Amino acid sequence: MDITQILFWFLSILAVFGALMMVTSKNPVYSVLWLIVVFFAISGHYILLNAQFLAVVNIIVYAGAIMVLFLFVIMLMNLNAETEPQKNKWLKIAGVIAGGSLMLVFIAALRHSNELIKTQVSMGGEAGLIKTLGKTLFTDYVLPFEISSVLFLSAMVGAVVIGKKGD
Amino acid sequence: MDMILLAVDWALVLEKTLFIGFIISISLVVAMYATYGERKIAAFIQDRLGPNRAGPFGLLQPLADGLKLFMKEEIIPTSSNKVLFILGPSLAMITAMLTSAVIPWGDKVELFGRTISLQIADVNIGILYVFGILSLGVYGIMIGAWASNNKFSLMGGLRAASQIISYELAMGISLIALLMITGSLSLGEMVKQQQEGLWNVIVQPLGFFIFLVCAFAECNRTPFDLAEAENELIGGYHAEFSSMKLGFYLFAEYINMFISSAVMATLYFGGYDIIPFYDESAWGFSTNIMALLGAAALFVKILFFIFLFMWVRWTIPRFRYDQLMNLGWKGLIPLSLFNMIVTAAVILFLKK
Numbered sequence: 035m036d037i038t039q040i041l042f043w044f045l046s047i048l049a050v051f052g053a054l055m056m057v058t059s060k061n062p063v064y065s066v067l068w069l070i071v072v073f074f075a076i077s078g079h080y081i082l083l084n085a086q087f088l089a090v091v092n093i094i095v096y097a098g099a100i101m102v103l104f105l106f107v108i109m110l111m112n113l114n115a116e117t118e119p120q121k122n123k124w125l126k127i128a129g130v131i132a133g134g135s136l137m138l139v140f141i142a143a144l145r146h147s148n149e150l151i152k153t154q155v156s157m158g159g160e161a162g163l164i165k166t167l168g169k170t171l172f173t174d175y176v177l178p179f180e181i182s183s184v185l186f187l188s189a190m191v192g193a194v195v196i197g198k199k200g201d
Numbered sequence: 202m203d204m205i206l207l208a209v210d211w212a213l214v215l216e217k218t219l220f221i222g223f224i225i226s227i228s229l230v231v232a233m234y235a236t237y238g239e240r241k242i243a244a245f246i247q248d249r250l251g252p253n254r255a256g257p258f259g260l261l262q263p264l265a266d267g268l269k270l271f272m273k274e275e276i277i278p279t280s281s282n283k284v285l286f287i288l289g290p291s292l293a294m295i296t297a298m299l300t301s302a303v304i305p306w307g308d309k310v311e312l313f314g315r316t317i318s319l320q321i322a323d324v325n326i327g328i329l330y331v332f333g334i335l336s337l338g339v340y341g342i343m344i345g346a347w348a349s350n351n352k353f354s355l356m357g358g359l360r361a362a363s364q365i366i367s368y369e370l371a372m373g374i375s376l377i378a379l380l381m382i383t384g385s386l387s388l389g390e391m392v393k394q395q396q397e398g399l400w401n402v403i404v405q406p407l408g409f410f411i412f413l414v415c416a417f418a419e420c421n422r423t424p425f426d427l428a429e430a431e432n433e434l435i436g437g438y439h440a441e442f443s444s445m446k447l448g449f450y451l452f453a454e455y456i457n458m459f460i461s462s463a464v465m466a467t468l469y470f471g472g473y474d475i476i477p478f479y480d481e482s483a484w485g486f487s488t489n490i491m492a493l494l495g496a497a498a499l500f501v502k503i504l505f506f507i508f509l510f511m512w513v514r515w516t517i518p519r520f521r522y523d524q525l526m527n528l529g530w531k532g533l534i535p536l537s538l539f540n541m542i543v544t545a546a547v548i549l550f551l552k553k
Contacts, residue, residue, distance in 0.1 A: 105340075
């Protein structure tokens with residue numbers, strides 16, 4: 035085992051453990067904090083893959099912005115272990131089935147990941163660096179990129195419209 | 202396990218460890234004496250003497266304050282969440298320290314036949330890293346505030362968090378304009394460009410101004426210190442904290458100030474460049490002396506910014522909360538968007 039492998043196993047165990055703790059924690063605030071740990075572990079994986087941009091953006095967007103909003107809502111509603119309602123048994127089973135199907139889809143998609151490794155190697159291991167990423171986004175994938183930005187804009191306008199209701 | 206140990210460049214590890222220790226102790230000492238500086242400057246502005254009992258000119262005052270904080274009784278309220286109550290101040294301190302990893306503190310030094318870079322990690326996404334850590338700074342405050350189980354603390358924490366999130370946007374957009382000019386995200390690269398060309402503040406004066414205002418807000422400094430508005434919220438988010446946990450929160454604020462001054466000096470004022478419009482290599486000093494002079498120049502710039510932080514604090518009164526949000530969302534964000542579009546247009550026009 036070299037350093038990379040040790041790091042990989044450490045991060046993987048951390049990610050899985052964090053995810054389990056996130057699901058099983060009684061206190062919603064702990065759940066959010068464990069989810070942040072999971073995001074950090076995943077960012078660590080990105081760095082191992084030399085995708086620094088993805089790693090940092092993952093931290094900025096998910097750990098830094100979205101999770102803060104989650105924390106906001108939970109703290110303002112003062113949800114804690116005592117107010118946590120007993121969930122329906124069927125709801126739990128439905129959750130397991132839905133999560134399991136998602137896992138199946140992921141495994142099916144990643145079964146052929148050997149080919150992805152080849153493209154990464156053919157780019158000298160620099161597929162995740164910001165220069166390569168920017169060039170690809172603005173040459174090969176301009177249209178999808180722009181369309182998704184329009185989608186974001188419309189979501190923003192929608193949020194403003196909903197927020198304005200009642201004035 | 203022996204195989205693993207052999208694969209590591211131990212000299213590099215030792216070098217980096219020593220350097221990290223050095224930077225952390227420098228940050229702590231600067232933060233410590235920033236408290237002294239703050240009280241002296243406040244006294245000067247209000248026509249008082251300030252601390253002058255402990256040691257000559259009161260220079261030992263920060264040590265006395267630190268000792269006092271350490272010796273105070275450690276109180277953890279019974280209704281608080283104990284784990285998070287301790288985690289809060291620790292996180293505040295850690296996130297305050299983390300940013301110093303990517304700041305280039307000086308040029309290269311040659312010691313014992315090794316070339317040592319005075320930057321802990323020159324990652325090619327340096328500025329994004331700074332941004333990522335900045336967005337994590339909220340957690341220390343929010344977790345501590347919530348764990349206190351006190352409504353006033355929670356209010357202070359929520360104020361701090363929403364303020365930091367709001368001003369981050371304008372800060373990011375003002376940085377995009379800067380990035381379009383430099384074309385690089387690495388802080389080391391940016392300093393090198395400024396050494397050869399102009400300081401960025403000359404090409405981006407509006408961007409710098411927006412960045413400065415946002416930095417004040419991110420550090421929770423007056424006029425944006427609503428998170429600890431004592432006349433509305435008793436003490437703000439750290440109302441329930443005592444002893445060194447309170448000390449960590451107060452200390453983290455001063456370290457944040459130090460680090461954001463360093464970031465501003467690096468991004469807009471040439472970092473360790475000594476004199477603008479001038480090639481210092483003409484002086485013919487050796488590499489080591491030049492590196493030390495550069496680091497000293499960076500420190501002078503940082504100290505100036507810290508002074509600016511304090512000057513503003515003791516001159517301007519606090520905003521009202523709606524004024525603060527209006528300034529952030531309706532004032533600074535459109536202004537930084539305007540700055541970004543003008544910069545992009547000028548770059549396109551000049552390159553034609």
